[in-house]
Amino acid sequence: MKKFLLSVLVLAVALFAAEKVYLAPVGLTGMHGDYAVASSKLMKAYIEDDGRYILVVGSAEDGVTADNQAAVRQKATEKGCSKYIIAEFTRLGENVIMSFKLYSVDKDAPIWDDRLKARNPDDFDPIIQRVARNIGTKNKAVDDTDIYSVTEQETKTPKRKGVNSYIGMSVGGLMAFQPEFDVYAGLDFYLMYDAQVILFGIDWDIYGLGDDSKLGYMDIAISAYYPFGTKAITPFLGGGLAYSHTEYQSDIPLEYRSTNYNYSFYDNDEEFEDGSSGLTGFIGGGVMFNRSSRVMFIAQAKYMINFYKNDVFDYEKMDDGRVQITSKDHAVQGFVFNVGIGYGF
Structure with missing residues (x-):
């Protein structure tokens, strides 16, 4: 019984220490809606595995969209979150530009942001893993000096893949x-x-x-x-x-x-x-x-x-x-x- 109470106490302390972050419904352009649902679930799993944040995933019932920052901020405040994430995926030809921005509810400018390029849907999982691991820190999701990264920042020179x-x-x-x-x-x-x-x-x-x-x-x-x-x-x-x-x-x-x-x-x-x-x-x-x-x-x-x-x-x-x-x-x-x-x- 004592061990059970101790485990509950540890869990309660961990939950209390972690910040609550609201994830607005993922904005999609030129893509099927299922990608938004799957990406939100991955974000929640990977971010909470990291242990720094508790992610509150937004849904269509919240009545907010990624292109309405004011509404997203208000919804994050209503849900007791100190921060919120706006993620937007835009398909350009065969590639998808994935934009992630982390805001504090008391600031208009993002406190962390990154924009990455997925060559195909197989890149979504490693991109989201890296975003979850680095969001809110001083680091970007992708190390620019890693020449074998499966993703690329849009503004950077493409990394070598064919030269072996x-x-x-x-x-x-x-x-x-x-x-x-x-x-x-x-x-x-x-x-x-x-x-x-x-x-x-x-x-x-x-x-x-x-x-x-x-x-x-x-x-x-x-x-x-x-x-x-x-x-x-x-x-x-x-x-x-x-x-x-x-x-x-x-x-x-x-x-x-x-x-x-x-x-x-x-x-x-x-x-x-x-x-x-x-x-x-x-x-x-x-x-x-x-x-x-x-x-x-x-x-x-x-x-x-x-x-x-x-x-x-x-x-x-x-x-x-x-x-x-x-x-x-x-x-x-x-x-x-x-x-x-x-x-x-």
Whole structure:
């Protein structure tokens, strides 16, 4: 019995704390009247679920319409409401402009308003949910930076829906820690598919550009990244695998090119160059800029390591003046960083 009384008391306090808001009959232009009834029921359910307001839904018996603000205000006052909502839906071609205004009974100007565009009736439910969640706050119903919102504000540039893939190029470098510390310039050509909740990529990378570069690296990579949100500026994290080919030219002076105390000298640089192929793994992330546009910018950083090794030659001058050349396997690894641009299609 005590628990029941406590529950009743809590409910009574909650009902007393929430403001009563009057919803005038929804005004429709070019639409069937059933949409007004259904929308009013959804508004009441979602607004009362939020808990800030108790919605008193107007009906035809109230004798007021959305285009008569004075009558709506009077009816809201009669019903003991401190605020009232005027909602109007206007069909323009295949789209419906949905206008929502929240008034205080003691003010002529709205204290909150928003106007959104529904592409089809399926948009009504998410629009009304967002209006119910944000009405009376400092926020609008739709976040303008959310590029995958199912709705659009009439006065805003339409958000991207058809662009899901990018083709682009970036420039950057490989900061190798193995076999020795050095930075090698490179290019990355990529194709990226944006599936909203995940990013898939196919890349062709080449690093070690330049005649004086000791390292040559090239791969074909596949990757998957998790984007943190659907904003126009979106950070992401993930990784992938690549099939790569690496060539490393060991720096052995001409006069020391003998092996294992062998005094036969080598004039051919290829004697100390090793090429190997295999799998490469990498993890990292980056940031997409202007994701809502046909032209997208991207900045990335990742750590890569070869799952295979290259022979790296070294030399040591002995006490007797002779030179010993040795080789050791190293897995090329280091940071890759690049910035680039992509075109959406």
